Amino acid sequence: xxxxxxxxxxxxxxxxxxxxxxxxxxxxxxxxxxxxxxxxxxxxxxxxxxxxxxxxxxxxxxxxxxxxxxxxxxxxxxxxxxxxxxxxxxxxxxxxxxxxxxxxxxxxxxxxxxxxxxxxxxxxxxxxxxxxxxxxxxxxxxxxxxxxxxxxxxxxxxxxxxxxxxxxxxxxxxxxxxxxxxxxxxxxxxxxxxxxxxxxxxxxxxxxxxxxxxxxxxxxxxxxxxxxxxxxxxxxxxxxxxxxxxxxxxxxxxxxxxxxxxxxxxxxxxxxxxxxxxxxxxxxxxxxxxxxxxxxxxxxx
Amino acid sequence: xxxxxxxxxxxxxxxxxxxxxxxxxxxxxxxxxxxxxxxxxxxxxxxxxxxxxxxxxxxxxxxxxxxxxxxxxxxxxxxxxxxxxxxxxxxxxxxxxxxxxxxxxxxxxxxxxxxxxxxxxxxxxxxxxxxxxxxxxxxxxxxxxxxxxxxxxxxxxxxxxxxxxxxxxxxxxxxxxxxxxxxxxxxxxxxxxxxxxxxxxxxxxxxxxxxxxxxxxxxxxxxxxxxxxxxxxxxxxxxxxxxxxxxxxxxxxxxxxxxxxxxxxxxxxxxxxxxxxxxxxxxxxxxxxxxxxxxxxxxxxxxxxxxxxxxxxxxxx
Numbered sequence: 001x002x003x004x005x006x007x008x009x010x011x012x013x014x015x016x017x018x019x020x021x022x023x024x025x026x027x028x029x030x031x032x033x034x035x036x037x038x039x040x041x042x043x044x045x046x047x048x049x050x051x052x053x054x055x056x057x058x059x060x061x062x063x064x065x066x067x068x069x070x071x072x073x074x075x076x077x078x079x080x081x082x083x084x085x086x087x088x089x090x091x092x093x094x095x096x097x098x099x100x101x102x103x104x105x106x107x108x109x110x111x112x113x114x115x116x117x118x119x120x121x122x123x124x125x126x127x128x129x130x131x132x133x134x135x136x137x138x139x140x141x142x143x144x145x146x147x148x149x150x151x152x153x154x155x156x157x158x159x160x161x162x163x164x165x166x167x168x169x170x171x172x173x174x175x176x177x178x179x180x181x182x183x184x185x186x187x188x189x190x191x192x193x194x195x196x197x198x199x200x201x202x203x204x205x206x207x208x209x210x211x212x213x214x215x216x217x218x219x220x221x222x223x224x225x226x227x228x229x230x231x232x233x234x235x236x237x238x239x240x241x242x243x244x245x246x247x248x249x250x251x252x253x254x255x256x257x258x259x260x261x262x263x264x265x266x267x268x269x270x271x272x273x274x275x276x277x278x279x280x281x282x283x284x285x286x287x288x289x290x291x292x293x294x295x296x297x298x299x300x301x
Numbered sequence: 302x303x304x305x306x307x308x309x310x311x312x313x314x315x316x317x318x319x320x321x322x323x324x325x326x327x328x329x330x331x332x333x334x335x336x337x338x339x340x341x342x343x344x345x346x347x348x349x350x351x352x353x354x355x356x357x358x359x360x361x362x363x364x365x366x367x368x369x370x371x372x373x374x375x376x377x378x379x380x381x382x383x384x385x386x387x388x389x390x391x392x393x394x395x396x397x398x399x400x401x402x403x404x405x406x407x408x409x410x411x412x413x414x415x416x417x418x419x420x421x422x423x424x425x426x427x428x429x430x431x432x433x434x435x436x437x438x439x440x441x442x443x444x445x446x447x448x449x450x451x452x453x454x455x456x457x458x459x460x461x462x463x464x465x466x467x468x469x470x471x472x473x474x475x476x477x478x479x480x481x482x483x484x485x486x487x488x489x490x491x492x493x494x495x496x497x498x499x500x501x502x503x504x505x506x507x508x509x510x511x512x513x514x515x516x517x518x519x520x521x522x523x524x525x526x527x528x529x530x531x532x533x534x535x536x537x538x539x540x541x542x543x544x545x546x547x548x549x550x551x552x553x554x555x556x557x558x559x560x561x562x563x564x565x566x567x568x569x570x571x572x573x574x575x576x577x578x579x580x581x582x583x584x585x586x587x588x589x590x591x592x593x594x595x596x597x598x599x600x601x602x603x604x605x606x607x608x609x610x611x612x613x614x615x616x617x618x
């Protein structure tokens with residue numbers, strides 16, 4: 001062991017110039033890849049700032065496409081607001097996703113807690129069903145679900161869920177994969193902690209709320225982030241169940257705007273930027289959590 | 302400390318006597334059902350029931366809006382029609398083509414990125430974040446932006462190709478070209494999805510014990526040998542997961558197609574889910590769409606079972 005360390009040290013000393021070349025080559029590769037992943041996003045934001053559509057289009061033939069110059073203004077942004085209820089779309093998206101995440105965290109962690117810790121007949125069967133449900137792709141049930149929600153009553157007296165918030169929220173609250181992630185985490189928590197609390201006469205709900213939830217922050221963050229990423233981008237279902245601007249989320253608004261003629265690329269890029277920039281900011285604030293969450297889907301698969 | 306509390310807990314339970322245990326058990330069961338109820342009910346109504354509805358509808362001529370013809374049981378007619386439906390064949394073929402190209406390319410790319418991003422050098426977190434950023438950009442936004450990039454006359458990609466080839470590459474029609482539309486969507490999907498798998502591979506790489514590499518170095522293995530004999534075998538389960546997850550995603554391909562090409566030109570980019578939605582939602586043929594859904598589900602099921610069997614074999618071996 002000592003010998004190998006000494007060998008390594010001497011090897012490092014000997015090859016300093018080679019190592020430097022390797023490092024520089026490494027960074028060049030990393031930067032090229034960074035450009036590859038960033039260029040469409042930079043292009044989108046830069047184009048959105050060019051309020052002169054002719055300049056925007058003529059810049060495309062050179063690197064000028066990535067340089068904010070010329071008539072730079074927020075004209076395209078105000079153009080979007082003038083043509084579409086962007087604020088309404090934004091509110092709808094934020095509201096729908098928040099509701100899915102908040103109710104989902106509660107409902108899915110509760111059932112996972114019962115599955116992981118409590119004794120009741122049918123526990124094993126229920127667990128098996130839950131794991132089987134992970135496989136069912138939403139796409140395969142979308143059409144019958146549409147038929148079903150079309151005929152569901154709601155508290156306000158309406159006889160259909162089409163064009164509403166609840167139709168975009170309630171079907172997605174319970175999620176088999178989230179339950180599985182919670183379950184995996186809960187069975188790893190030492191039982192002794194709960195036994196002590198049981199002796200103190202704590203109720204199961206109190207135990208869940210006071211003991212399990214604070215201990216399980218990482219898995220709550222993971223599930224929240226994964227559900228957020230999934231549902232902020234939802235496209236197929238809102239396309240089927242919304243008919244007007246009132247309940248439409250951002251993605252459908254974008255598609256509608258994209259389809260309108262004549263196309264103003266500057267305004268389309270402004271719309272796309274207004275969706276992307278807030279999400280990117282949230283991502284940058286919690287990037288470690290985001291990346292860990294994604295990584296955990298693979299480990300637990 | 303924890304051992305002591307366990308003992309006290311045992312003692313408490315032992316001294317509490319039988320009748321109290323049963324009432325405690327009854328209460329425990331009631332609580333369990335309260336915890337289980339909300340999620341179970343939601344899954345039953347919005348997942349399990351629609352799933353069986355899909356199977357049932359696939360044997361009927363159900364329509365989305367009640368029509369003049371009453372809904373009837375038609376046996377396997379929908380499936381028989383699917384067997385002869387050229388559009389459906391094309392959709393399946395496109396899913397397969399998409400998978401056959403995306404799975405190996407994206408997996409290799411993701412692993413290479415993960416190895417690059419796993420180096421302990423200054424600023425590596427910045428690069429990791431950049432490579433991951435397309436994942437948090439929604440697919441609808443990406444489809445719109447890339448439609449602009451692919452635009453034949455105004456698009457950046459054609460201008461770029463023209464300048465690096467000194468004008469030798471002609472104006473490609475990309476999304477309007479029967480042969481290029483699917484590859485165009487493939488390139489974009491890899492660009493968007495590879496960061497996700499890079500993170501999964503990174504987690505896998507970080508799970509490999511350093512001692513294995515040390516042992517390999519002692520045996521005189523160079524970087525390449527270490528990669529072949531340590532890294533790859535240790536990443537076996539990660540790779541299985543990545544490959545299977547990407548294959549399933551290939552079959553779910555929808556949003557890109559809906560925004561960029563609407564399945565065209567001449568069905569060059571139509572996919573099973575796109576065709577399913579077209580039949581069930583636009584054409585109102587719920588029965589026929591459900592038959593597509595059942596086949597689509599069976600494909601996903603077979604892929605998932607394959608994954609579990611392969612990973613289980615590994616566990617036993």
